[in-house]
Amino acid sequence: MFRLLTITIISFISIVPFLAFFHRFLELNDNIAGYFSFALAWILTPFVLLRIWRAKPGLETLPVDPDDPIMQEYIAISRNHLPRFINELAAGKLETYIKFPHSFGDEIEHVWGLAHSCQNNEIITSIASDPVGEIQEKDMGRLKISYNDVEDWMLINEKGEIQGGYTMLAMAKIYEREYGKLPRRYINDLSSFLDFKWEG
Secondary structure (H helix, E strand, O other): OOOHHHHHHHHHOOOHHHHHHHEEEEOHHHHHHHHHHHHHHHHHHHHHHHHOOOOOOOOOHOOOOOOOOHHHHHHHHHHOHHHHHHHHHHOOOOEEEEEEEEOOOOEEEEEEEEEEEOOOOOOEEEOEEEEOOOHHHOOOOOOOEEEEHOOEEEEEEEOOOOOOOHHHHHHHHHHHHHOOOHHHHHHHHHHOOOOOOOOO
């Protein structure tokens, strides 16, 4: 909202220097100078400013290429620590979640699911996040996710402390690469993760 309001104010103010330029320096008459000034101030100026001043998405909705090298690095770390997750899942004392790719219609999304148990190198899970695509009836029950398809996992205790969640660190790093400094509210959220410390 602040971004759009600021761009609107700048666009209105820019009429004055445009008028001065066209009227005084190019010596155009008042009508023609006015037409050009209003067109540049109300069409070109906001267009340019919107391109330069990009709206920053929330970390939770950050569009990320799954093949991004940073994401792939932290998926690999997560998979290396998957045995720890499986042991804790079997113990049944913590909240347990996994992240995995799943097809919704024609799109593959990377979603979080509540993990229930393990059997035959698969994790029985139910979708916990809200995908962009339409959830089909087949997605509403319990799914069997191969260990090889698990991209990340989280173990959450009663204090809200989180083990795992390596792709969240990847997303924070990608955010800083694309949009600059990570906002304080996201830094505070990352403080709940025990396996890494945000040093951005």
